[in-house]
Structures are given as C-alpha cells and as structure tokens.
Amino acid sequence: MDNKSETPPVPVPRTYETVSKYLMFPNIDEKEWWVATGPQFSKMLADAKYDIHHQFEYLQLYASHILPFLGPFPKSRPDLYLCVLGGLGSLEFSQNFTEAGATVRMTFEPTSYTASTGEDVCNRGTSDEFLRRLKRVSPKIDLGLYHEILNKLTVTDTEERLLVERDMLAGQEVRTQTMVALDMKNGGIGAKIYFVPILKGIITGTPTWTMMQNAVRSVDRDGLFTEGLANTAAYLDNAPDTVYQDMFSFDLVEPTETRFKIYLSEFQIDFDRITDIWTLGGKIQGEETDQGLALLKELWDSLDIPVGTRPPPNKPVPVLPPDRLPIVVNLEITPNSSWPQPKMYFALPGLNCLAVATAVETAFRNWGWGDHASSFIDNLRSYKPGVNLAENTNMFSWLSFSYTSKTGPYVTLYHH
Secondary structure, eight states, rough: HHHHHHSSOOOOOHHHHHHHHOOOOSHHHHHHHHHHHHHHHHHHHHTTTHHHHHHHHHHHHIIIGGGGGBOSSSOOOOOOOOOOOOOOOTTTEEEETTTTTEEEEEEOOBBHHHHTTTTTOOOHHHHHHHHHHEEEEEETTTOOOHHHHHHSOOHHHHHHHHHHHHOSSOOOOOOEEEEEEEETTTTTEEEHHHHHHHHHHHHHOOOHHHHHHHHHHHOOTTTTHHHHHHHHHHHHTOOTTTTEEEEEEEESOOOOGGEEEEEEOEEEEEEHHHHHHHHTTTOOOHHHHHHHHHHHHHHHHHHHHEEEOOOOOOOOOOOOGGGOOOOEEEEOOOOOSOOOEEEEEEEEETTOOOHHHHHHHHHHTTOHHHHHHHHHHHHHHHTTTTTTTTGGOOOEEEEEEEEEEETHHHHHHOOO
C-alpha cells in the first residue's frame, strides 16, 4: 500500500490558515517551526473538541510566545544543540485521553542559538527568560518553587565553568537543565517545570536521587510531602541497579498545591518489574491499584514490547537508540498523601505505528470510550498526511498510562 492510498491529503486546518494570515515572523527559524508544526497543533486542538475561541487563543499563544523560545529549527546543521526530548528538536506534542475527553499538551526545552554557539553551553538562560514571559501571559502561574529549587538541581555559574575547564562536557550528549510542559485547559495554561540534574550530579558528585529528596525537603516547610517522600525513598533506596532516578518535576502553582514527580528509568523490561514498581514492592494495595494494574496489563500485552534487560547505560544516562530505551516511571507525590501515584511510560520508537495505534484504539473501545476509538486512527493519519502508519516505526515517542478510581484510565500519547 502506498502512502497516497492510505492517507489522502488532508486540508490545512482553517484556524491555522486564519492565524497565519497576519503573522510576521522576525526570523526564518520561527517561520519554519510554524509551518512544520502549526497545522498539527491546530488539528489536535480541533480533534480534542476545544471550542473555536480557545483554538484561536492557543494558536496565538504558540505563535507569539512559544515559537521564539524553540531555538534553531532542527535540520541538517552540524553541532546543533541536542535536547533530551523525543519529539522534533526541542518540542514534543502530546495528547491526554480520559473518559471525559481529550486535552493537548506541549513539552519543550526553551532554547536559543546561544546553546549551539557555545555562549550558553548548558542552555541555562533561556528557560528563565521564557518563564518570566509566561508569568506575564498567565499571572496565576507561581514561580516561587522554581526559584527556590533551581540551583539545587541545575548547575550554577561556577559549576558550569568547572565543567568546561575540566573538559567534562565533551562526551556528554545531553546538557538539558530544565524543560517546560504546558497543558491547554479551558482557555488557561497548566504549567510544569522539569529538571534534569545529570550535570549537577557530575560536578558535585551527588547522586541525583539525593538531590531530589533534599530539594523537596528544603521547600516542604509544612511537612505536606514528608510521608509520601519517605515511602518513595524506602522503595527506591532498595531498588535494583537497573533503576535510575534521572528527572524531577512539579506544577508551577502554589507550593501547598503542587505535585512532586520523580522520574525513573527501568532497564529491566518485563511485567514483573512493572508490577513491582506499580505497587512499590507490594506496599500499595487495594481495589484501585488492582484495577489499574489489570488494565495496564491488557495494554502492555497488546503493545507487544520486547522484554529483557536492556544493555546498562553509561552513567550518566546518554541519549539512547530506540532498541535500548527503558521503561520510564513517574512517581507522583501529592500533599498529605502516604503513597505516590505511579505512571508508566512505554517507549514506542521501533514499534510499528499502525500496530501501536490499533492497540490503543482497541483499549479505548474495551474501556467504553467509543468516541475516542472511532476517530483515533483517522486523526493520527491526518497529523502526518505523508506518513504510512503501516510502514512507519518512528511517529510516536512514548505512551503513558496511569489510573485512579476518580478519573479511570489516563493515557497520554507523545508524538515524535
């Protein structure tokens, strides 16, 4: 089957065309980002049934306030700064699916050309500039925790200078310090900040997990996260050596309302390890845990992810090829909760895209999500009209799954 027979041309979304009509970009990179990604973003908003006013709002937000912070457009350029994300350059679109509906998210590393020219070797300056701008656009965003934690998990001026002087960056493929995720919610913005403390650990000699725990304790003045952190630590401190704690995140909201998220990479790929992490070694039990695990098992079986132990990564973890990608786990610690809420991320590069899409569509149908199931694959095809799902293995980067009795299954598909 050729591409044309599977995916007939899809009209460019009218909202995208309308917003594009009067846009004037200050440089070719922003123009290229808009042309390459704007139509898909516009279509994803429409497919998630955002009302027309919110579609225009988010397209304008993207064009005016996000494109200037995506840096050079990724094409054949030597020595271009490499982001840790699995999307296009410094940007990754994703879709969240629940029984109640769908929402659109974008995650990106605020970047500028200075990260590629050597003026900002660890790309530290652009995130702060973007967050100040985001705060002006959305005053409800709270940057208090960000400012308190920044130097605890990212390199300082002195540490960056030492990394350069000691030639410790030469073999380090990933220099990412922070990333931002924006959820498009009812005309507003839900923002999260991500920290990648690998370089901080290299220069200080401090394990990343130690730094993460210390960061939470330093800002948890009311003890809201004490028990949840302690139970998480009790499990991770005894985790096998196939587990790496490599990323940290929280919501940019009032400190007493945030969620701290510990990201793990598990290189032993089998459902026994998934079960162990999901239940924190059997400590988290109950109907909600069992129901979520049963649905996760169905999804796991249908995705047919190759099992086995991935080759152990060099420390710190480098950028890995698709056949060496781990399972990623997010352990979410909420205020006054005794146990973290797990979310599993399955790496999709290398898997047949149509098989993945069919597995997800089947899960939606089995869960009674008829609206999602009936449009899911057609929508995916429309995002990349020239891509044949049946012959492609690189359209998606990750699929995540979590479950609570309140929301039911929660699935996020991350687009490569």
